Amino acid sequence: MELEDRLTAIEERLAALERSERTPTGASTSGDLWVLDNIGDSVVFAGDVHTGAGHAQYQWQRPTEMLLDADWAPHLDRLATLAHPVRGAILRRLLDSPASATELVDEGLATSTGTAYHHLGTLHAGGWISKEMGGRWSVRTARVIPLLTIIAATEDH
Structure with missing residues (x-):
């Protein structure tokens, strides 16, 4: 395999990994949108943003009962x-x-x-x-x- 082909393959694998890391737990992707599957009784928020200060990716999920009892x-x-x-x-x-x-x-x-x-x-x-x-x-x-x-x-x- 030529160096360029190997590099292309690595870039494709990296892009796939980055897409999977941005997907919230219990979700699947449909294009650029997340489809929440079986998240149960919970609150979820997530984001992938660029600000002047840099890039931030974050996801948080908590069961409703945990939030209500806290x-x-x-x-x-x-x-x-x-x-x-x-x-x-x-x-x-x-x-x-x-x-x-x-x-x-x-x-x-x-x-x-x-x-x-x-x-x-x-x-x-x-x-x-x-x-x-x-x-x-x-x-x-x-x-x-x-x-x-x-x-x-x-x-x-």
């Missing part, structure tokens, strides 16, 4: 972290690219570095962002899809 306090605390306009603006900005507290002030998202650090600390404690080398902050990859799902869920349905 202590909601830690979940509501994490959600409350988002319920501030400055933190919302910071998260939206960080989806474009990582930024330092100084950059957030320079861009008018916070009135001072102290205010920026206060909101960054709250978002960090809530698990939404992480600090990179050089003092720059970014939205955790595992939180991009959940964040966008929350925004989508609050649309007027």
